[in-house]
Amino acid sequence: MLVTAYFAIIVLLALCVGLEFTARRLTPPQSTPTAVANPAFRRFQSIFLRAYLLALWADWLQGPYLYKLYRHYSFLESQIAILYVCGLAACVLFAPFSGWLPQVLGRRQTCLLFCVSYSACCLTKLSRDYFVLIVGRILGGLSTSLLATTFEAWYVHRHLDVHDFPKEWIPSTFNKVATWNHGLAVGAGLVANLLAEWLHLGPVAPFLLAVPCLGVIRLSAKERFSRSCQEGLRCLLSDKRVLLLGGVQALFESVLYIFVFLWTPVLDPHGPPLGIVFSCLMAASMVGSLLYRLATSTRYRLQPGQVLCLAILMAFFSFFMLTFSTAPGQPRPHDSFLAFLLLELACGLYFPAVSFLQGRVIPEEKRAGVLAWFRLPLHLLACLGLLALHGEISGTGGGEGGGGTRHMFGGCAIMMLAALMAVISLFTLSRNDTDLRLEGCRGEGEME
Numbered sequence: 001m002l003v004t005a006y007f008a009i010i011v012l013l014a015l016c017v018g019l020e021f022t023a024r025r026l027t028p029p030q031s032t033p034t035a036v037a038n039p040a041f042r043r044f045q046s047i048f049l050r051a052y053l054l055a056l057w058a059d060w061l062q063g064p065y066l067y068k069l070y071r072h073y074s075f076l077e078s079q080i081a082i083l084y085v086c087g088l089a090a091c092v093l094f095a096p097f098s099g100w101l102p103q104v105l106g107r108r109q110t111c112l113l114f115c116v117s118y119s120a121c122c123l124t125k126l127s128r129d130y131f132v133l134i135v136g137r138i139l140g141g142l143s144t145s146l147l148a149t150t151f152e153a154w155y156v157h158r159h160l161d162v163h164d165f166p167k168e169w170i171p172s173t174f175n176k177v178a179t180w181n182h183g184l185a186v187g188a189g190l191v192a193n194l195l196a197e198w199l200h201l202g203p204v205a206p207f208l209l210a211v212p213c214l215g216v217i218r219l220s221a222k223e224r225f226s227r228s229c230q231e232g233l234r235c236l237l238s239d240k241r242v243l244l245l246g247g248v249q250a251l252f253e254s255v256l257y258i259f260v261f262l263w264t265p266v267l268d269p270h271g272p273p274l275g276i277v278f279s280c281l282m283a284a285s286m287v288g289s290l291l292y293r294l295a296t297s298t299r300y301r302l303q304p305g306q307v308l309c310l311a312i313l314m315a316f317f318s319f320f321m322l323t324f325s326t327a328p329g330q331p332r333p334h335d336s337f338l339a340f341l342l343l344e345l346a347c348g349l350y351f352p353a354v355s356f357l358q359g360r361v362i363p364e365e366k367r368a369g370v371l372a373w374f375r376l377p378l379h380l381l382a383c384l385g386l387l388a389l390h391g392e393i394s395g396t397g398g399g400e401g402g403g404g405t406r407h408m409f410g411g412c413a414i415m416m417l418a419a420l421m422a423v424i425s426l427f428t429l430s431r432n433d434t435d436l437r438l439e440g441c442r443g444e445g446e447m448e
Contacts, residue, residue: 001272001333008341009276012283013186019290026297041165044158045173051111051217052151053180058118058210059147060188064278065196065203067264072203073128077265084261085386086134090141091379095372098145107154114150115214118143122207122214149372171359178352182289185282193275235366236373241433242361244426245354246370250377251419252312252350255319255412257382258389262405263340266326270333277337284341288348295349303437305427308353312420314346319413326406385411 070080101110117139124136155173159165188206195205236242267277288311295302318339325335362370389408 001267001270001337004334004337005272005276005280008280008337009283012280012287012341016283016286016290019287019294023290023293023297026294026299038165040163041169044163044165045176048151048155048158048173049176049180052155052177053184054213054217055114055118055147055151056177056181057184057188058122058213059144060185060282061192061206061210061213062122063185063260064189064192064275065206067261068196068268068274069125069203069207070133071264071268073133075130079130081261081386081389083133083137084257085383087137087141087144088257088379088383088386090138091145092141092376092383094142094145095375095379098149098372101146101150107150107157110146110150111154111217114143114146115217117146119211119214122210125204125207145372145375148375174355178289178355182282182286182348186279186286189275189277189279189282191275192278193273196275197273233373235363235370239361241426241430242370244422244429245357245361246374246377247422248308248312248419248426249354249374250381251415251422252315252354254378254381254385255315255415256347257379258385258408258412259340259343261386261389262408266322266331266336266405267333267340270331272333272337280337281340281344284344285348288345288350289352290348291345292349292352304353304356305423307349308357309420309423311346311349311353312416312423314349315343316413316416316420318343318346319409319416322409323406323413326409328406381415 067080070083075083101113105113121136121139121143124132124139127133127136152174156170159170159173160167191209192206195201195209196203199205236246263277263281264274268274292307294300295307296304321339321342322336325332325339358371385408388411389404
């Protein structure tokens, strides 16, 4: 597995570079956008990107070695499952308040609250006390909820209401975030591996590095938060397209939380460098994102809805493979690693596709509230899955063996089939809705 992991990261990074050059070659040359030429917009965008990308970097640093840290502290898998459930339950609890807090504190103070709570979450990893680690997971749940909503809401409000920039310029900023986010994730895995394994600082080192990153985040401006969860819920219930899209997101992304918990115990017994494995997974996601750009380019003209269906099918086959590669007594770690890479490739296709559909289906002014409601069933499903896994582990004596992991992957495959049915229902309902199609393909569709 050691050689496989290093070989995979080299191949995946080379593939990313090749796909990036291909995508740029297929993209038709365009005149310089007004947004790029506007110095005021560029300054404002730079302020946001510095803060948000630092926050994302600190978040990614904690990914590779969280499970390993708990195992390093000699906790059983069943105990670790409860720690993960506490974090997800905190996300469920705090998700509705993540849109309300800025009304009370203001956006700048809420972003600073994120920095403080996430720093405290990282510092709790220095303790071996189970209760302290539970408190850390709760703080992590609060921080995750704030990261998912507060920064983007701050940006949209400042963009539209304070600077009065055109609404059409918003995607240029979030496209840059998406592009940088994959690179940050790969880099975070490499840096975490450097600290934890090459420098022998232990699995707690990446968490400590995240603290100063959070400490340097600065956001200016203090203003009222105008969106509310009530408006988001009203939008969710009044539009069946939004409801179906929320169902797809809840089903797909909840299994990703289960995957985040399970990939380490599946691969770690076979000795791979976890930081490199994490970077491989993130590089596979980057490959998926680049393939999305190619698939939706003017040359291939696939629609985001078609890419979304493909991503869900790939995720289904990934979990289907894992039900066989994690059979008790007959583990096949190389097959499991390949399945995990396929799942991350599917994620790279899924996120830009679902983001495009959210932008077309959900009104911009209500997006923060709607997405907060989307995350409630998402985290609840993930909690139920991990609790079910905890029950199976406890029933087999709390060890690593048994078929609990295999059964969980089988359940995830079933959830992917349910997500596929929701996508099909969405596009059956919106068959003639040109808003869900890319602009470049509308003319052809109408002429046909």
